[in-house]
Amino acid sequence: xxxxxxxxxxxxxxxxxxxxxxxxxxxxxxxxxxxxxxxxxxxxxxxxxxxxxxxxxxxxxxxxxxxxxxxxxxxxxxxxxxxxxxxxxxxxxxxxxxxxxxxxxxxxxxxxxxxxxxxxxxxxxxxxxxxxxxxxxxxxxxxxxxxxxxxxxxxxxxxxxxxxxxxxxxxxxxxxxxxxxxxxxxxxxxxxxxxxxxxxxxxxxxxxxxxxxxxxxxxxxxxxxxxxxxxxxxxxxxxxxxxxxxxxxxxxxxxxxxxxxxxxxxxxxxxxxxxx
Amino acid sequence: xxxxxxxxxxxxxxxxxxxxxxxxxxxxxxxxxxxxxxxxxxxxxxxxxxxxxxxxxxxxxxxxxxxxxxxxxxxxxxxxxxxxxxxxxxxxxxxxxxxxxxxxxxxxxxxxxxxxxxxxxxxxxxxxxxxxxxxxxxxxxxxxxxxxxxxxxxxxxxxxxxxxxxxxxxxxxxxxxxxxxxxxxxxxxxxxxxxxxxxxxxxxxxxxxxxxxxxxxxxxxxxxxxxxxxxxxxxxxxxxxxxxxxxxxxx
Numbered sequence: 001x002x003x004x005x006x007x008x009x010x011x012x013x014x015x016x017x018x019x020x021x022x023x024x025x026x027x028x029x030x031x032x033x034x035x036x037x038x039x040x041x042x043x044x045x046x047x048x049x050x051x052x053x054x055x056x057x058x059x060x061x062x063x064x065x066x067x068x069x070x071x072x073x074x075x076x077x078x079x080x081x082x083x084x085x086x087x088x089x090x091x092x093x094x095x096x097x098x099x100x101x102x103x104x105x106x107x108x109x110x111x112x113x114x115x116x117x118x119x120x121x122x123x124x125x126x127x128x129x130x131x132x133x134x135x136x137x138x139x140x141x142x143x144x145x146x147x148x149x150x151x152x153x154x155x156x157x158x159x160x161x162x163x164x165x166x167x168x169x170x171x172x173x174x175x176x177x178x179x180x181x182x183x184x185x186x187x188x189x190x191x192x193x194x195x196x197x198x199x200x201x202x203x204x205x206x207x208x209x210x211x212x213x214x215x216x217x218x219x220x221x222x223x224x225x226x227x228x229x230x231x232x233x234x235x236x237x238x239x240x241x242x243x244x245x246x247x248x249x250x251x252x253x254x255x256x257x258x259x260x261x262x263x264x265x266x267x268x269x270x271x272x273x274x275x276x
Numbered sequence: 277x278x279x280x281x282x283x284x285x286x287x288x289x290x291x292x293x294x295x296x297x298x299x300x301x302x303x304x305x306x307x308x309x310x311x312x313x314x315x316x317x318x319x320x321x322x323x324x325x326x327x328x329x330x331x332x333x334x335x336x337x338x339x340x341x342x343x344x345x346x347x348x349x350x351x352x353x354x355x356x357x358x359x360x361x362x363x364x365x366x367x368x369x370x371x372x373x374x375x376x377x378x379x380x381x382x383x384x385x386x387x388x389x390x391x392x393x394x395x396x397x398x399x400x401x402x403x404x405x406x407x408x409x410x411x412x413x414x415x416x417x418x419x420x421x422x423x424x425x426x427x428x429x430x431x432x433x434x435x436x437x438x439x440x441x442x443x444x445x446x447x448x449x450x451x452x453x454x455x456x457x458x459x460x461x462x463x464x465x466x467x468x469x470x471x472x473x474x475x476x477x478x479x480x481x482x483x484x485x486x487x488x489x490x491x492x493x494x495x496x497x498x499x500x501x502x503x504x505x506x507x508x509x510x511x512x513x514x515x516x517x518x519x520x521x522x523x524x525x526x527x
Binding site: 183 | 290291310316320322323324326327328329331338339358359363365367388389392
């Protein structure tokens with residue numbers, strides 16, 4: 001501010017300063033900003049091949065929902081970068097490859113058995129959530145899950161905490177399916193039912209994140225394991241962990257299968273990143 | 277943190293064909309909450325009483341997605357200028373206030389439930405605009421098409437539109453001209469979007485009328501209520517482009 005002056009700072013970051021003022025009621029041009037660390041983003045996403053196709057043929061995943069561009073770290077403005085790169089430069093070419101092989105596939109019959117079975121599966125799941133008729137709101141479960149993740153799978157984690165989190169999430173999931181209360185009906189527009197459906201997914205997702213964090217015995221990028229440090233800096237283990245972990249889901253009661261995709265570097269040498 | 281007791285008169289409507297009515301609730305809030313967080317507290321209380329919560333739309337809660345849409349005390353997004361409902365904090369209200377909360381009301385925005393309206397008409401206006409021709413393949417060097425700063429800034433300002441629909445809710449004619457003008461301007465001002473400009477302008481304006489939005493009569497209510505402070509000069513630009521393209525386009 002002293003160096004550039006208020007006008008120049010406003011031109012560059014005016015929208016952020018305005019946003020800050022709206023939230024806090026303080027003028028950031030005059031008073032120092034109050035900041036604290038928080039989780040903004042989690043690395044990873046759906047597994048895709050180089051054509052951005054998932055392991056379900058014909059289902060493509062673009063942008064930050066896939067795992068393709070972000071490694072152990074994710075940097076600023078990357079949401080735009082990945083959305084634009086996938087949308088402009090990859091998918092216009094690769095969807096066509098899939099579609100060109102589909103030209104002989106006859107039109108699907110929405111009354112066919114596959115459609116009916118899927119419709120029934122979704123409907124059963126919705127009805128199951130409606131019929132729990134318990135005493136605790138979806139929001140409470142979401143917050144309790146968030147608290148477990150924040151406490152034990154946050155910016156710094158260790159094996160003891162992660163193991164504890166696994167147990168807590170499993171207990172919470174059981175309790176959720178016995179005691180959640182979803183108001184309204186499954187035949188109306190019902191945002192609480194949609195949220196319950198998502199929180200049920202978050203339980204599985206949270207458990208997977210904890211399992212993955214537990215499996216990786218090193219500190220790397222956003223994954224900082226308290227046991228693996230040297231002089232308080234992250235200690236990677238490239239011998240054993242220079243791979244991308246792709247977890248294959250089977251069903252809720254079976255542990256996911258780990259597929260390792262090795263990271264090979266031909267032109268760069270792996271080095272420790274030090275902030276000192 | 278100072279606590280507040282507020283009386284909310286909030287619109288409840290089960291579906292588009294329901295008559296709908298105001299329902300009164302007293303809610304305990306505090307000055308640090310955003311308006312949506314205050315509604316979260318109300319909903320949590322309703323759910324604990326085994327009642328149905330108030331349906332409202334929200335996503336980013338940082339003023340950039342355009343999902344939150346509600347009329348607060350007669351004004352889209354509430355009393356502050358240049359602010360979305362999610363960025364409106366309770367310190368701008370007084371303890372004991374009565375607050376009236378309604379959905380955006382317009383013919384082209386049918387109510388889905390309570391405060392949630394169907395803004396699919398906006399998507400169809402954008403879709404009508406069609407594609408922008410760009411050569412794919414090897415990326416063009418960034419400096420091959422120089423764009424002066426003023427033009428880039430005007431386009432960026434138009435691109436700030438988050439498509440929330442406050443302009444429509446504010447307009448006595450239920451017109452979406454500010455939205456349509458912002459979307460047309462942000463593409464048409466730049467050389468990349470200039471190629472299809474005539475066709476795009478014609479198609480978007482026709483779609484706007486087809487969706488049942490009203491005509492613009494320059495009341496400027498849209499500009500006053502726009503949370504992104506989009507200027508009505510965009511409408512003037514769209515009018516010029518529309519006239520020009522009417523004389524030259526095949527559409």
